[in-house]
Amino acid sequence: MGFPIYFLAVFAILIILVATVTVYFQVYKRHINRALGATEGKRKMVPPNKIAIVMTIVVLLIGLLISYFAGYVNAYKDYEEDAWVMSHSDIQTFYAEVKEVGERSLLVDGISLNDENYRGDFQYDVWAEVSIYQQDTLIQLSDLSEGDLVSITLVTDRADITNIFKIQLLEDKK
Structure with missing residues (x-):
């Protein structure tokens, strides 16, 4: 039995989540530093905690979809293999x-x-x-x-x- 490929897909999605949140934190930090240095106008940017929550929900939904389809594929494959085995x-x-x-x-x-x-x-x-x-x-x-x-x-x-x-x-x- 080999390593399930969908584990790699879930791992890749988690890496994308962490990378996106990290980049957003850096952009938000730069934006805050500019806003503190400039007094002319306030530019709004979504706080990182809200972005992290949204990204977590998106990753959970993608993980659920991957789990559903991977489970369906594995169950169907097992059923097809078992359907022709007789006791x-x-x-x-x-x-x-x-x-x-x-x-x-x-x-x-x-x-x-x-x-x-x-x-x-x-x-x-x-x-x-x-x-x-x-x-x-x-x-x-x-x-x-x-x-x-x-x-x-x-x-x-x-x-x-x-x-x-x-x-x-x-x-x-x-």
Whole structure:
């Protein structure tokens, strides 16, 4: 992990603040000395304490903006990196018997060997991205029939949406 670049930006802004206030103090001191030496007219100049307050507020606002955008960029980058990292609990496989095959759907009955969460009837929409295999051969959804034993691999993404990743036909009745 490298040194965050926005720390350099904040440091540069603080340097500019200090330099501006220091220069203003010098100009104000010179102005006061001239005003004391000359009696002809009074020229007004904003006192340095007011300039220091205004400059501090400006630097705080700039610092807030930098912090917001730097935090947003880092958080988004971390989210993008983490979105594709999966844990073991994100991938689940269970075994089921096919009860009904539709044009784009599959109704299965989870067998008793499964965890309690995967027993009973489940209805899934099967999209074109879902791979259906018999051994190492890719097959179509229409190749499945009632009574086939399948394993279904589910993937849960970071938004807690669970989709079918793969269906494997375990035995062929032929």
